[in-house]
Amino acid sequence: MESPLPEVPLFKVFSFLDVFDLLRAGQVNKYWNKVADSDRLWRDLCLKKWSFYNFSCEHLGPQTWKQFLLNQIRHERRMELAQPEDFIYKKTTGNLGLGTAYLSGSGPSMNGREKSVICTVSSKRMLYAWDAWEVGNSEGDIYTLTVPELRSVSKVNAFNYSVDFLHCSPDKKWIFASGTHQHILPKVLFVECLLRPSEGESPLSVSLPFSSCCRACWAPRRANRITMMFRRASFKKTGFSTFDLTLERTGGRTAIQAHQIASFLLPVHMESPIWMGVSDGNMIVFESGPYLFLFTINGLQLQQFDDHELTICNLWVDSLHVLTTSMDNYLHMYMWEEEGRYPYLKSCFHLEHIRNDYTPSCFFPKAICDNTSVVCVVSRSRETSILVMYSLNV
Structure with a gap:
């Protein structure tokens, strides 16, 4: 009679499965079902799917991580088929x-x-804040404020032109800032330096070597990856460039490194x-x-x-x-x-x-x-x- 795979290595194998394969594995026999029902496996799947939500066991109530994930999938499926x-x-x-x-x-x-519950901003320019955030102005400054008091934490001059795009990474570790001026190189700043500024020192930042930025997006499941859309040749060509950001410490100094991993231009005949x-x-x-x-x-x-x-x-x-x-x-x-x-x-x-x-x-x-x-x-x-x-x- 063949002996079953021990629980620890079987758990390790199951940790590589997605939701649907894990459900199928749990139908093989009672032993596999017990391992496949592990709360830790389902919690890891939740964190993988919604990487930057602050989940905790207190929020779950009586339901298990498996029940929570399957309920969310049902909600998504209902919207998909609506x-x-x-x-x-x-x-x-x-x-x-x-x-x-x-x-x-x-x-x-x-x-x-x-x-x-939604919020809209009117032409009266009233501003209400419920979370920590950054504001860019037409002078090229970036302000970091507390909420709800809106007390200034730091002010950084990023450019000599206006800040037209300001995006915080999903894990709140990086800030992407850029203007649309053709000579402006976008910057990525380290958020911790904005929240805890050192007197007389500029916050850690790195410039990305593509000017004329017109859009940028952080990857929702890769906190350190950002993709930029830019214009070339008098705005007749549009391109995309993707960077991975890392924080590297060498010789007692810390620096941000931007690693370009991909870039391409759209065909000239395609409308920008x-x-x-x-x-x-x-x-x-x-x-x-x-x-x-x-x-x-x-x-x-x-x-x-x-x-x-x-x-x-x-x-x-x-x-x-x-x-x-x-x-x-x-x-x-x-x-x-x-x-x-x-x-x-x-x-x-x-x-x-x-x-x-x-x-x-x-x-x-x-x-x-x-x-x-x-x-x-x-x-x-x-x-x-x-x-x-x-x-x-x-």
Whole structure:
């Protein structure tokens, strides 16, 4: 009679499996089921899938890590298969502006009962803060503030021009800052130096050797990887470059090293994109005219989508969703496939910006989403906007 593989090496083997393979392994026999049900295995899968959420056992309540993960997958699957008739439609009008974000509900739900709460920024320029953040101004300065007091922690002059892009990495370790001026080299700063500034010393930073930056995104599951979109040759060529950041200590000194791992230029005949996003750090999604493209970071085209009739005017990307809007009064939802399986990006559903309203928008409509809702802001003028929310009817 063959003896079963001891529990420790079997656990090690199972630690390399994804969710679906681990479920299948648990169906082999009672012994494998016991090992495959280990809370540690399922917690590691949760941390891998949602790397930068602050999970703890207290948040779980009575459910196990396995139950939590499977519930989240069911929520994602429900959104993936949703049809327009599955949503509850609401709208409101006012001076809402075009800046929109989720305050809660946009991440994994620990108890399944959280509601999506959103925030908008109006043209009155009122600012409310709930978390630590950085602000860039037109003088090229970066301010680090505390909340809710908004007390200044540090002020750093990054450029001689305005800071047009300011992105914090998912693990809050790095800050990417850049302007759009053709002679500006983007910088990556070490956040700890901004939170604990040393008098008379400049914060640790490194310049990335690509000027004319027009967008940048951190990889949601690789905290030290950033992809930039830049222009070349009088803005007629668009390119993408990807860097990995490391903090290296040699001879008692600490320095940031930026390692370029990939770069490519789009074909000249392709209309230059305005928006971009990244998934696992190896794929880039961007719009070009009415089309949505998916490329590898090395320039290999993987997919092309033509779900819009008119030019895509806004693109929103997170680790699960890709959301596009266009001037044809429609938005379209895509979702990333798990573990980079083909098709890497799946086209899901089409929703109207405003139901039965084909009045053209004066400004580009913008949309965001989570696992239970889609929010879109359509502006008729600088003083009037329409906020639309589609909530899954559960």
